[in-house]
Amino acid sequence: MNNRDTNRVLIVDDDPLFLMMLEQFLVNQGYAVFKADSGVQAVSIFKEYLPDAVLLDGDLPDISGVEVCQQIKQLPEGHHIPVIMVTAMNDESFIDQSFHSGSSDYITKPIHWAVLKNRLSYLLQVKETTSALQISEARKSAILNSTADGIITVSPLGKVIDINPSARQIFDLPEDDTDLLLHRYLPSFQELLAILPGSNNISRTKAIRFNRKNPEGELFPIEVSCSRIMHSSQELYSLTVRDISDRIAHEEAMKLASSVFNNTSEAIVITDDKNVIRSVNPAFCKITGFAEEEVIGESPALLSSGRHAKEFYDQMWKQLQTEGSWQGEIWNRRKSGELYPEWLSINTVRNSETNDVLRYIGLFSDITQRKKYEEDIWYQANYDALTDLPNRTLFSAKLKEAIVRQKQEGRPFALMFIDLDRFKEVNDTLGHSYGDLLLLEAARRLQKIAGPENLVARLGGDEFTALIDQKYTVQQLEKIAERIVSELRKPFVLNGQELSYISGSIGITFCPGDATDMETLLKHADMAMYRAKEAGRNTYRFYTEEMNSHALHRIRLEEELRYAIEHKEFILFYQPKLDLTSNDIHSVEALIRWQHRTKGLIPPIEFIPFAEETGLINEIGEQILDIACKQLQQWQQKSSPVEKIALNISSCQLDKPEQFFSGLEDRLNRYGLRRDQIKLEITEHLLMGKDDNVIAQLHHQRQSGLSVAIDDFGTGYSSLSYLQVFPLDELKIDQSFIRNLSENSKNKTLVQAIITMGHALNMSVIAEGVENQEQMDFLIDNGCDQAQGYLLSKPLPAEALDNWLADNFCRN
Structure with a gap:
């Protein structure tokens, strides 16, 4: 029930005094009061404020109280609102009209206030209770009508009292077929009662399942539960009916899923x-x-x-x-x-x-x-059963991939065709078992040389191929081919029998240089291989004549360099360095020359790069170091002004710094020289990429007195950070800056900057390639420390340098 503080009452009377008294009384009782002095006003206030009760005078100036009551009751919000007639008229006719219009009670004037208080309170309670019952009934009706379960109410005699829409839908019942429900579609009423567990417990229920036919004659499973209910002291039975077709299907599916899940x-x-x-x-x-x-x-x-x-x-x-x-x-x-x-x-x-x-x-x-299993099948289809190398099938696929990759990414590659020389003789004389052993060993050697990054395949018989990634230079490819030739020329020991007459002939072609399709590349490589055989076997040939010529040149050059090393054909020329402060000569730069037995004097540019590529530079460097130290000892013995020699060092020589400096130490001791009499000149390019071990070795050598200069400074390789990392004593300005000094103002600015920077880093600065006095004067004016070049002297043999020094300088 609503609290009285919240109940609102509309009072209607045309007597102002009575209206005031009535208002005062109701306010004292805790009601909220709305007043009207006419029928029309009363209806308007009701619509606006929707009061909980109305106290209505029967005799109003405009319309009667009976008519006002009728209008209120006709409103959707007013039919449940209690209306009490409060009037002086008490004749039977008016009383009948009042109740017929919908009033809930009738009180005559003068008012008995206690009666009014209790009647109003009672009517408001009835209103609240009625509203609650209506809501409850509406809720129950909504539940019954919306639930998917069929709900059937049955009397003790088995008569259907009520049935909800879901029950009718389950059994597809028409409106007039309700009485036949228990007889046609459900078990007998007594059978249903039998499932109740006890007659004295009205709350317990039990369910049974059974199959019934629908109107189309199809069987479907239903589940019925029965419970006792009490209604107005009458015992009734409530049947809950469910079509469990979907549930059974779901249960079967779950059983099947569980079986699948577990098995x-x-x-x-x-x-x-x-x-x-x-x-x-x-x-x-x-x-x-x-x-x-x-x-x-x-x-x-x-x-x-x-x-x-x-x-x-x-x-x-x-x-x-x-x-x-x-x-x-x-x-x-x-x-x-x-x-x-x-x-x-x-x-x-x-x-x-x-x-x-x-x-x-x-x-x-x-x-x-x-x-x-798949890998075994694939392996058998793509690999040679004897050598375990890729066979023709896999090689062809890889070659096609390489061609596509070259077209898409621009990555060139080389193809080598390798054939064993005199293999047929092994098969004919020793049998196929020896031939197989030879192929196995040849395959092993080829794989070892090519490395894991390149593909070696056996096409069949004694024919092998190799796909070589063109990250290698042509010179490196030649070295690979030379190694293959060398390895295949080594004796093969098969079952204790040595075969020393086996060798290999190799044809080499390039993609895209020679061809861009598989058939042509293979044809070119095969033709080049036969050229190698025609050339006497045990060699290699490139498909292009130009490359063949270059390869032959390199082969001859390497042979001649090895001869030169063995017969000590390398000599040194010396170019003096002028101290621009004292105008004295105290040091020279040693420059290598090759005194070829037939070609005469060969400058270093024609053989040093190749010697570095082949690694022969280390052996040449050992000889040059020995020649220079021995010459310095001789100058020392005859009191020559030359006290120091600068030696040019290749980056290859510092790949193994401990070995190089150990060799230098041996020669210093052998010829009685000090460390400060040797200066190592290294190029800017050599500084790039050397590891911490090389830097540590150079620092150690410098601390022991050895001097280090950076040669050809400014030619584009250096980073200023290297000047701080490496232990450098001297900067040599490249001759390209000096040569154009008089013609190019930018060169002057650069040379000035290099001199200033060198001095700021506590390094001596020397200019090379000085050829005229104007260049010399500029260097002197800008504080350059030393100079060398043809203005002073070209590089000279030791004896010619001695004569030059005697003619131009004395020791002091």
Whole structure:
């Protein structure tokens, strides 16, 4: 019931005094009061404020109280509102009219206030109770009409009292067929009563299942539960009927799913939306080695093999989010630590209404055996059974890939065709078993030389091919070919028998230089290989004549350099360095020349780069170091003004710094020289890329007295940071800056800057290539420390330098 503080009462009377008294009384009782002095005003106030009760005078100046009551009761909001007639008229006719118009009570004037108080309170309580009952009935009716269950109310005699729409729909009953329901579609009434567990407990229910036919004659399962209810002291029975066709179908599906889940050979793992494992089947445990209790609550990441990059899993999850599923091959790890391949399918289960992820379902199978079988089949189809090298099939595929890659990415490559010389003689004289052993050993040697980054294949018989990535220079390719020729020329020992007459002939062609299709490339390589055989075997030939000529030149050059090293054909010329402060000569730069036995004097530019490529520079460097130290000892013995020699060092010589400096130390000791009498000149290019060990060795040597100069400074390789990292004593300004000094103002500025920078770094600065007095004057004016060049002297042999010094300088 509403609290009196909240109840609102409309009072209607045309007597102002009575209206005031009535208002005062009701306010004192805790009511909220609205007043009207006419019928029309009363109806208007009612519509606006919707009071909880109306006290209405029967005799109003405009319309009668009976008419006002009728208008209020006709309103949707007014039919349940109590109206009390408060009037001085008490004749029987008016009383009848009042109650017929819908008034709830009748009080005559003068008012008995206690009676009014109690009647108004009672009517408001009745109103509240009636409203609550109406709401309850409406709610029950809504439930009965909206539930999917059929609800049937039956009397103790089995008569259907009420039936809801769902029951009619379940049995497809027309409106007039209700009485036949129990007889046609349900068990007998007594059978239904028998399922009640006890006659004294009205709250307990029990259900039975049975099949019935619908009007079309089709059987369908239903479930009926029966319970006793009391209504107005009368015992009734409530039957709840359910069509359980869908439920039974769902139960059967769940049984089937459970059977599949527990008996399938495929592993199943179910995770929640946070990817936490909630369920696994027996196959999962069998494949992974984990027990169910070990993985529940864990992430599937505990199976991770570590073989896949983060990007692999990122792509997997991206596809799961966008497409709802993912499948593919993945490597995982068993509990034992063993890695294994599996074929995995993952599906995302989402809420059909909100689209939120509910769970992920993963199914996978161990494909170890399948992959091994597939790999075995693939290997047999693509690899040579004897040598385990790629066969013609795989080689052709790889060659096509290389051609496509070259066209798309511009990556050239070389193709080598290798044929064993005199292989047929082995088969004819010693038998095929020896021929097989020879092929095995030849394949091993070829693979060792080519390395894992290049492909070696056996096409058949004694024919091999090699795909060489063109990250190698032509010179490096020649070295690879030379190594192959050398290795195949070495004796083969087969079953204790040495074969020393086997060799190899190689044809080399390039893509795209010679051809861009497989057939032409193979034809060119084959033609070049036969050219090698025509040239006497045991050699290699390029398909292009130009390359052949170049390769032959390099072969001859290497042979002649080795001869020169063996016969000590290298000599030194010396160019003096002028001290621009004292105008004295104290040091010279040693410059190598090759005194060829037939070609005469060869400058270093024609052989030093090749010597560096082939590694012969180290042997040449050892000879030059010995010649220079010996010459310095001789000058020292005859009191020559030359006290120091500068030696040019190749970057190759510092690849093994301990070995180089050990050789230098030996010669200093042998010829009685000090460390400060030797200056090493290294180019800017040499500074690039040397490791910390080289830097540490140079620092150690400098601390021991050895001087280090940077040669050809300014030619574009250096970074100023190297000038701080390397222990340098001297900067040599490249002659290209000095040569154009008088013609190019920028060169003057650069030379000035180099001199200033060198001095700021506590280094001496020397200019090379000084050829005229104008250049010399500029260097002196700008504080350059030393100079060398043809203005002073060209490089001279030791004896000619001695004569030059005697003619132009004395010791002091």
